[in-house]
Amino acid sequence: MNCNQYRSLLSEKIDGGLTPSQVVEIEQHGAVCRNCRTVYANFRTVIEQSQQLPLFTPDARLWTRLNAECEAEGLIREAEAPTWKWNWRAWFQLETWPQLGAALSTLAILLMVATVWTFHGVRIGPSVSSEDAAQEAQVSSEVKIAEQNYLQAIDSLEKISQSRIAQLDPSIRVVLEDNLATIDYYIDKCRESVKNDPNNALAQRYLLEAYRKKVDLLASIVHSDVL
Amino acid sequence: MPNQTRSQPPELTEARAIQLAQKGDGTAFEFLYHLHKKRVYSLCLRMTGSTSEAEDLAQEAFMQLFRKVATFRGESAFSTWLHRMTVNVVLMHLRKKVPDQISIDETIDRGDETAPPRELEDKDIRLAGSLDRVNLERAISNLPPGYRAIFILHDIEGYEHNEIAKMLGCSIGNSKSQLHKARMRLRELVEQGEVSAKGEGAGG
Numbered sequence: 367m368n369c370n371q372y373r374s375l376l377s378e379k380i381d382g383g384l385t386p387s388q389v390v391e392i393e394q395h396g397a398v399c400r401n402c403r404t405v406y407a408n409f410r411t412v413i414e415q416s417q418q419l420p421l422f423t424p425d426a427r428l429w430t431r432l433n434a435e436c437e438a439e440g441l442i443r444e445a446e447a448p449t450w451k452w453n454w455r456a457w458f459q460l461e462t463w464p465q466l467g468a469a470l471s472t473l474a475i476l477l478m479v480a481t482v483w484t485f486h487g488v489r490i491g492p493s494v495s496s497e498d499a500a501q502e503a504q505v506s507s508e509v510k511i512a513e514q515n516y517l518q519a520i521d522s523l524e525k526i527s528q529s530r531i532a533q534l535d536p537s538i539r540v541v542l543e544d545n546l547a548t549i550d551y552y553i554d555k556c557r558e559s560v561k562n563d564p565n566n567a568l569a570q571r572y573l574l575e576a577y578r579k580k581v582d583l584l585a586s587i588v589h590s591d592v593l
Numbered sequence: 594m595p596n597q598t599r600s601q602p603p604e605l606t607e608a609r610a611i612q613l614a615q616k617g618d619g620t621a622f623e624f625l626y627h628l629h630k631k632r633v634y635s636l637c638l639r640m641t642g643s644t645s646e647a648e649d650l651a652q653e654a655f656m657q658l659f660r661k662v663a664t665f666r667g668e669s670a671f672s673t674w675l676h677r678m679t680v681n682v683v684l685m686h687l688r689k690k691v692p693d694q695i696s697i698d699e700t701i702d703r704g705d706e707t708a709p710p711r712e713l714e715d716k717d718i719r720l721a722g723s724l725d726r727v728n729l730e731r732a733i734s735n736l737p738p739g740y741r742a743i744f745i746l747h748d749i750e751g752y753e754h755n756e757i758a759k760m761l762g763c764s765i766g767n768s769k770s771q772l773h774k775a776r777m778r779l780r781e782l783v784e785q786g787e788v789s790a791k792g793e794g795a796g797g
Contacts, residue, residue, distance in 0.1 A: 377773035405780070412780050415724045416733070416748050421631035422638050428648050429626055432655050436622060441659050443617030 367395045372402045376409050509560075509570045516577035523584035530587055542587075549580050611671060615663045622659055629672060630655075633679050639745050640683045642734045650686055654679040680746070684760060687738065724783065732782035740775035747772050 372395045378384050379392060396403050436442050531539055556573035563569060605624055613621035633654055638647035657678050665674060733741060743761070746752045747768075752760070754768040761768070 373777070374773070377769065377776055383769075408784060409776060409780050411724065412729070412783050413748055413776060415726075415729055416744075416779075419726065419730065419749065421635040424630055424634040424648060424651060425644075428630070428634070428652060429623065431648075432626060432652050433619070433623070435652070435656055436619070436659055439656075439660070441617060442619035442622065 367391045369395075369399060369402050372396070372399070373405060376406055379406070380410060380413060506564055506570075509574065512574055513577065516574065516581060519581050520577065520584065523581065523588055527584050527587040546580075546583070549576065549583070552576055553580065607671060611662065611665065614659070615665070625658070625662075626655055629675055632672070633675065636676070636679055636745070636750060637683055639730075639733060639749065640687070640742060646686070650682050651679070654682045657682065676750070680750070680752075680760060684742075687742070725787070728786035729783060732779055732786055735782055736775060736779060739771065740778055743768065743772050744775040744779060748776070 372392060375384060375388060375392055378388070384392065396406060531542060534542065553573070553576045556569060556576050559569040560566065560573050605621075607625070607628060610621040610624040610628075614625055630651070634647055634651045637650040637654070638644060641647055641650065654675070658675055661678075665671065733744065736744060743757060746757050746760070747754070754765045754772075757763075758765045758768045763771075
């Protein structure tokens with residue numbers, strides 16, 4: 367076996383594709399040819415190191431673009447808010463309360479995920495330039511107004527719903543209060559995230575979404591026609 | 594009596610995120626994106642060598658994923674399904690860009706295999722066990738497009754020759770042959786880079 371033949375078989379040697387006789391020949395040549403041994407060693411090092419190369423992280427704006435495109439194509443659909451009206455009698459049976467708990471837990475999961483990604487510090491939205499600063503300030507102002515409206519609605523609904531909740535069976539009340547506490551917890555987390563990064567559009571959106579969900583839930587309790 | 598316990602909401606899993614994404618849940622989309630973004634983007638970047646192209650292609654790959662996620666039936670692993678989609682996106686892009694750019698049949702061969710190998714005894718170097726990653730990445734990006742594609746698909750992404758042959762429209766034998774040449778060329782580029790880094794001059 368000459369050096370050309372040896373080197374032509376290196377890939378097969380690495381990938382385990384040599385016949386037994388080829389294995390013998392290649393080992394014999396490698397034993398007497400230092401150059402070829404060096405070539406093989408380097409060959410193997412390059413392949414092994416390439417297989418261990420780290421992954422790259424894309425710029426945060428990639429998700430912004432992707433999200434916008436998903437929304438533009440209508441791929442994202444609003445999750446349905448939990449409601450008791452249409453099947454109130456069934457809801458009031460004890461065995462259906464786990465369904466409510468499950469629905470609220472799912473809501474909580476979604477809020478948690480949204481909060482976790484917000485906390486990862488992903489900067490969503492365009493970089494703030496001097497030209498966009500005024501526009502972002504206006505958006506933040508509008509978000510604050512929306513937040514105030516939601517808080518007022520929640521305050522009113524809580525006062526009314528508290529009396530209704532107090533009349534529920536204790537075991538059911540515990541579940542409901544636990545889930546309301548979970549939503550409050552994630553509202554606090556979203557609020558904290560917005561406070562840390564006031565121009566984070568995604569954090570603002572999730573915060574308002576969390577408020578809306580709480581309003582919907584409290585409204586469902588208030589407007590039930592069973593209590 | 595309902596058996597509810599006071600417990601923390603369970604963390605989202607990939608399986609659950611897929612179910613939610615199939616219903617159009619935006620949070621699930623985002624979860625799946627962050628779970629797979631590095632691998633998708635890295636493949637696009639190494640195949641194209643351009644961050645802007647890589648971002649565009651990664652975006653396209655994820656858009657295809659989100660459009661088709663409702664059709665995912667779990668016959669293969671989700672990551673495998675997404676990865677194959679990404680490879681197809683990249684290859685289509687490369688074919689449009691330069692029609693024969695990734696035709697490995699056309700890859701220029703540097704030399705006659707019957708000729709004696711270059712004598713490198715005085716200049717050849719034994720590469721350290723741990724290469725300079727920057728040098729290695731640069732060397733990969735400097736490979737001819739056809740060599741780069743097949744090297745990345747086989748040695749970095751782990752595709753088999755029969756899969757590569759289908760993707761690139763060549764024979765399995767051709768895939769193996771071209772991979773070998775790609776590896777040899779890459780070895781030379783890395784050695785040259787290492788020599789340059791050590792200030793010993795070009796390797797020839």
